Amino acid sequence: MEPAPKINFNNTQIAFSGKSNKELKWEYWLFKLMNNPGRTKFFTSAANLSIKLHLPVKWMIKNTVYEQFCGGETLEETIPVLNKLEKFSIGAIIDYGVEGKENEEEFERTKNELINILQFAKGKKNIPFISCKVTGLTRFVLLEKINGDVVLSEDEEKEKQKLYERLRQVTQVATDANVGLFVDAEESWIQDAIDEIVFILSREFNKEKVVVFHTAQMYRHDRLAFCSKCLNDAKQHNYVCGIKLVRGAYMEKERKRAAEKNYASPIQPDKESTDKDYDAAIDFCLDNLEKISFCVATHNEKSNLHAATEMDKKYIPHNHPHISFSQLYGMSDQITYNLAKAGYNVSKYLPYGPVKDVIPYLIRRANENTSVSGQMSRELLLIDKEMKRRKV
Ligand SMILES: Cc1cc2nc3c(=O)[nH]c(=O)nc-3n(C[C@H](O)[C@H](O)[C@H](O)COP(=O)(O)OP(=O)(O)OC[C@H]3O[C@@H](n4cnc5c(N)ncnc54)[C@H](O)[C@@H]3O)c2cc1C
Helix, strand or coil, X not given: CCCCCCCCCCCHHHHCCCCCHHHHHHHHHHHHHHHCHHHXXXXXXXXXXXXXXXXXXXXXXXXXXXXXXXXXXXXXXXXXXXXXXXXXXXXXXXXXXXXXXXXHHHHHHHHHHHHHHHHHHCCXXXXXXXXXXXXXXXXXXXXXXXXXXXXXXXXXXXXXXXXXXXXXXXXXXXXXXXXXXXXXXXXXXXXXXXXXXXXXXXXXXXXXXXXXXXXXXXXXXXXXXXXXXXXXXXXXXXCCEEEEEEXXXXXXXXXXXXXHHXXXXXXXXXXXXXXXXXXXXXHHHHHCCCCEEEEEECXXXXXXXXXXXXXXXCCCCCCCCCEEXXXXXCCCHHHXXXXXXXXXXXXXXXXXXXXXXXXXXXHHHHHHCCCCCCCCCHHHHHHHHHHHHHCC
């Protein structure tokens, strides 16, 4: 029989212990606003257009969704958020949230910003990891070519070497700063190229401690096999591999492209299969903890509970250095705060950057929190429950 879980994600008192009544009411208003799909669609299109037309909407965005989901426009601006999380034993995975850049100057700027974050994080226990996107460091089309084994021109070969050099520099600084580097997973048609770079970096940098982490998107039906591949590579080359487990953020795009180009979709047939593989990946990592360090990066309560319960069953300490949990800043506090209270290693994924550059990220968050069925979203239900408990 399964032991009774020691953790309860319905405890809204712990979940919202970091929020005053005023903050709670504000959050209720914001999630209520996002709950309506028509309204969310209107506001996200209007925000996109206004930014493009340079209309003065920055103030409005900054004081609403930006405030909820981002740490600040600069690294320094994230400090109050970091301090507040630290008070509740919650760390941060800092992410430079700027997306969709396309030239060498911008790639260098992103690399320098990553190095800057690592230097900022050095010696701060509450910033155990930072995250990076390979598409922030090179052109998407180049990754597509590398992925497809296309013969590169001389210039493209140089670009590829520059990308490798940038990532080596960043990983070296991460090693010196004793901070982990999560490499995000992206579209499947560039993912082999990303995985290959992470294998190369892991073999070089993960010998003494785990610095660099793959991301496995379990909505792909081949990712359990990929986790085995990571383990075998670690055994063969004598290092400990890092894996961040996610479900995956590009499902519709993946399915659409597969249908258009007439190839078999890499995505699982249904949500149940994704959920099954996600939890199986947790089990796989727990069974190979000597050789794998992993992060349960999900808002799914069942998966978080599964990991926490299995750890207890196996007598694995909650603060085991090879296991961490993470949720996005501004979402699923009932998971983060309750895990932290129970002594697990848990962090919020905290993006920062200029308002206009993080709009795509904010739009994804707004869409995620809208209700398709007309019911209250999970976040809204929990806030509502806590407001009733506090009688505010
Ligand atoms: C800390 C952190 C880091 C992240 N990093 C990345 C990253 O590097 N790359 C990335 O792609 N995403 C990343 N994500 C986002 C993640 O992949 C999910 O999109 C998001 O977290 C929602 O999934 P869930 O596990 O939280 O919750 P759930 O709500 O339980 O699951 C929703 C997810 O299930 C899957 N799904 C939904 N319907 C179906 C269906 N019909 N068939 C098959 N699968 C389905 C989709 O992946 C969907 O996003 C990250 C998330 C977190 C919290």
